[in-house]
Each structure stands twice: as C-alpha cells, then as structure tokens.
Amino acid sequence: MGLARFVDHKEFAPLKNDLILRAARGEKVERPPCWIMRQAGRYLPEYHEVKNGRDFFETCRDAEIASEITIQPVRRYAGLLDAAIIFSDILVIPQAMGMKVEMVDGKGPHFPTPLRTESELRTVLEYEVDVLKELDWAFEAITLTRKKLEGQVPLFGFCGGPWTLLVYMTEGGGSRLFRFAKEWINKRPDLSKKLLQKITDVAVEFLSQQVVAGAQILQVFESWGGELSCDDFDEFSLPYLRQIASKVPQRLAELGITEKIPLVVFAKGSWYALDKLCDAGYDVVSLDWLWDPKEACRINHGRVTLQGNLDPGVMYGTNEMITKKVERMISGFGGGKQRHIVNFGHGTHPFMDPEKIRFFLEECHRIGSEK
Ligand SMILES: Cc1c2[nH]c(c1CCC(=O)O)Cc1[nH]c(c(CCC(=O)O)c1C)Cc1[nH]c(c(CCC(=O)O)c1C)Cc1[nH]c(c(C)c1CCC(=O)O)C2
Numbered sequence: 001m002g003l004a005r006f007v008d009h010k011e012f013a014p015l016k017n018d019l020i021l022r023a024a025r026g027e028k029v030e031r032p033p034c035w036i037m038r039q040a041g042r043y044l045p046e047y048h049e050v051k052n053g054r055d056f057f058e059t060c061r062d063a064e065i066a067s068e069i070t071i072q073p074v075r076r077y078a079g080l081l082d083a084a085i086i087f088s089d090i091l092v093i094p095q096a097m098g099m100k101v102e103m104v105d106g107k108g109p110h111f112p113t114p115l116r117t118e119s120e121l122r123t124v125l126e127y128e129v130d131v132l133k134e135l136d137w138a139f140e141a142i143t144l145t146r147k148k149l150e151g152q153v154p155l156f157g158f159c160g161g162p163w164t165l166l167v168y169m170t171e172g173g174g175s176r177l178f179r180f181a182k183e184w185i186n187k188r189p190d191l192s193k194k195l196l197q198k199i200t201d202v203a204v205e206f207l208s209q210q211v212v213a214g215a216q217i218l219q220v221f222e223s224w225g226g227e228l229s230c231d232d233f234d235e236f237s238l239p240y241l242r243q244i245a246s247k248v249p250q251r252l253a254e255l256g257i258t259e260k261i262p263l264v265v266f267a268k269g270s271w272y273a274l275d276k277l278c279d280a281g282y283d284v285v286s287l288d289w290l291w292d293p294k295e296a297c298r299i300n301h302g303r304v305t306l307q308g309n310l311d312p313g314v315m316y317g318t319n320e321m322i323t324k325k326v327e328r329m330i331s332g333f334g335g336g337k338q339r340h341i342v343n344f345g346h347g348t349h350p351f352m353d354p355e356k357i358r359f360f361l362e363e364c365h366r367i368g369s370e371k
Pocket of ligand 1: 037038039040056090106158174
C-alpha cells in the first residue's frame with residue numbers, strides 16, 4: 001500500500017456550487033447541472049494559445065498549463081458550467097505501467113511498442129507501478145487546479161476503463177477493426193484478464209489519489225465498451241468497472257477520506273449493459289446519444305443519476321435546432337429536476353464553434369429551470 005501525498009483539504013476554498021454533487025446523490029435540484037466531455041481543448045482558441053505548439057503530454061505534465069487549460073471553459077462560460085474536468089488523458093495509465101505513448105498531431109495516440117506477444121504482455125504484468133511517483137504530476141495539477149478554482153465548481157478526476165486501455169495498449173492507437181484486442185480476448189482470455197486486473201488495480205489507486213489531491217467527483221471512460229458483444233462486456237469490462245466502484249471507496253477510507261465521492265461511468269456504445277451498469281456501484285451512468293432518454297429512465301427506474309446525452313453533432317446546427325434538441329433531452333429525462341446531469345453523448349469536436357456551445361449551455365439553463 002502506497003503512502004498518500006499530504007494535501008490539506010482545509011486550504012481549499014469552500015464549494016460555492018455543489019449542484020452536480022447533489023444531482024449525483026439523487027437529490028431534487030433547481031435545474032440539471034451542466035458540463036461537457038472534452039470541454040477543455042481544441043475547439044477553444046485560448047487552448048491553442050496556451051498550448052503554443054507544445055507536445056500534448058508535456059502540457060498535461062505541466063501543472064500551471066494543465067490547470068489553466070482546465071479552467072479556460074469555466075472562465076469563458078462563466079456561471080454556465082457546473083463542473084471542471086482536469087486536463088489530462090486516459091492514456092497516462094499505460095504510461096505509468098511502463099509503456100511509451102506519443103500524441104501525434106492530427107492523428108491521435110501512438111504506442112511505438114504495443115502488446116502483441118505473450119512476453120511483451122508479461123513484461124507489463126511484472127512492471128511494478130508506483131502510482132504516486134509515476135503520476136505525481138497529475139496529482140500536482142489537480143491540487144493546483146482545485147486551488148485556482150476557488151470553489152467555483154467541483155473538479156472531476158478521471159481514468160480510462162480497463163477494457164478501453166487494453167484496446168489502446170494492444171492496438172497501439174485508435175482502431176477500426178480491433179483486430180489485436182479481439183485476438184487477445186479470444187485467444188488468450190486468461191492473460192487478457194490478468195492485464196485487465198493489473199489496469200484495474202492501477203486505476204483504483206490513481207482515482208483514489210486524485211481525490212487525495214483534490215478531485216471531488218470521478219469519471220471512468222470506457223469509451224470502447226460498445227466494441228464488445230454483450231457476452232464479452234460481461235466478461236471483459238463489467239467485472240472490472242464493478243471492482244473500481246467498490247474498491248475506490250475502500251481505498252479512500254484507508255487514505256482517511258470518509259466523505260462520499262460520486263462515481264460516474266461512461267461505457268460508450270454498451271446499450272445492452274445499461275441495466276447492469278445501474279447496479280454496478282456507480283452514482284451516475286453516462287449515456288451516449290443513441291439512447292432515447294425516456295427508455296433509459298424506464299430501465300434505470302431511479303437507481304442512479306443519468307448523464308448525457310445530446311448528439312454533439314447538433315452543435316453544427318442552427319440555434320433553433322439546438323433549442324429543440326435541448327427541450328427533448330431535458331423533458332426526456334423527466335424535466336431535469338432530479339437524476340439528470342446534462343452532457344453530450346460524447347466529447348466536443350475540434351471544429352465546434354464555442355459560441356454554439358455557449359448557446360447550448362444557456363438553453364440548458366433556461367429550459368432546465370422552467371416550471
Ligand atoms: C478515448 C479517450 C482518450 N482520452 C480520453 C478518452 C475518453 C473520452 C473519449 O472517449 O473521448 C479522455 C480525455 N482526453 C482529454 C480529456 C481532458 C478533459 C476534458 O474532457 O476536457 C479527457 C477526459 C484531453 C485530450 N486528449 C487528446 C486531446 C487532443 C490533443 C491535442 O492534439 O491538442 C485532448 C484535448 C488526445 C487524445 N486522447 C485520446 C485520443 C483518442 C486522442 C486523440 C483525439 C483526437 O484526435 O480527437 C484517448
């Protein structure tokens with residue numbers, strides 16, 4: 001068991017807006033809280049200005065820059081966003097596990113030596129991961145961001161889901177066919193599960209230490225969930241997502257944090273798993289835009305708070321269209337006064353107009369406050 005970095009939470013300013021925490025707990029709220037996956041990043045001119053051509057992971061590792069980028073959308077959309085999410089990436093876990101990951105401009109992540117052989121995989125299994133040491137920069141960025149936020153909104157910590165990280169580690173980057181990841185789970189399910197377990201152990205420690213550093217709510221991004229069949233999701237994703245939800249509170253208690261930290265899971269594309277995800281130990285289940293909110297609410301039956309799920313592509317439309325889709329979303333989730341957090345069904349795109357996103361947020365506030 002590693003030690004904790006010492007961060008005195010009393011030095012953090014009191015939270016002025018706890019709407020998302022209340023909604024995650026299932027309380028009745030005055031309007032649905034709003035935030036957007038990838039709300040920091042390439043669609044914002046101020047992101048490019050601060051990044052200034054630097055390497056992506058270098059910007060993540062610089063606490064000053066990462067905190068500035070995290071706060072940019074909160075500043076630009078003053079009063080419209082109800083959470084910040086730390087500027088980092090899901091691929092920092094594979095890095096902490098000893099793998100090299102580069103971010104290639106215009107192409108996305110690239111692993112020069114993906115896991116293709118048993119001996120390569122065993123090297124990662126045997127690698128002793130010191131989460132506090134390998135990811136110290138991430139914790140430093142969280143602590144600094146939390147201070148700079150001055151209690152305006154809660155700060156999200158996050159990590160990748162184990163299956164999604166296995167995909168990147170074996171494919172070596174984004175993929176269309178998932179040939180190598182599918183080869184691993186279908187040829188060597190035993191070894192695949194060992195890797196998933198190792199990633200899970202690192203994820204539990206990483207998420208818990210993010211809370212020690214100052215994160216107030218956590219999200220697990222199982223972005224490639226929908227590439228698994230229903231059967232395989234039950235075997236290669238769900239058990240590890242469940243473990244994360246049950247072990248993070250245990251680890252937090254060991255680390256002296258007794259307050260309940262809301263946990264969010266986003267398993268993109270795994271529509272067949274909604275019922276099970278509502279019982280997986282998370283407070284919030286995030287939905288992609290393929291869901292009809294009414295149908296999702298029917299299945300959920302009030303067990304968790306649902307997050308989502310506007311098609312991000314609506315941002316390319318007219319204001320009238322945005323209004324119409326926001327109305328449908330909020331009324332679909334029952335009016336937004338309970339068990340709903342507004343979000344997109346996936347992240348922003350680099351081509352989006354920041355003013356459309358402002359309009360979207362304003363409409364969510366207006367429509368979500370009605371009645
Ligand atoms: C799959 C995944 C990744 N990273 C992430 C996921 C899960 C969410 C999802 O499904 O989209 C998570 C992530 N990545 C980033 C954040 C920051 C916080 C935020 O949401 O604002 C978060 C939460 C920044 C980023 N992560 C990345 C950027 C772009 C970096 C740049 O070129 O400036 C940002 C702002 C790079 C990245 N990182 C990843 C990819 C595939 C890419 C390339 C994306 C692309 O080209 O569109 C892996």
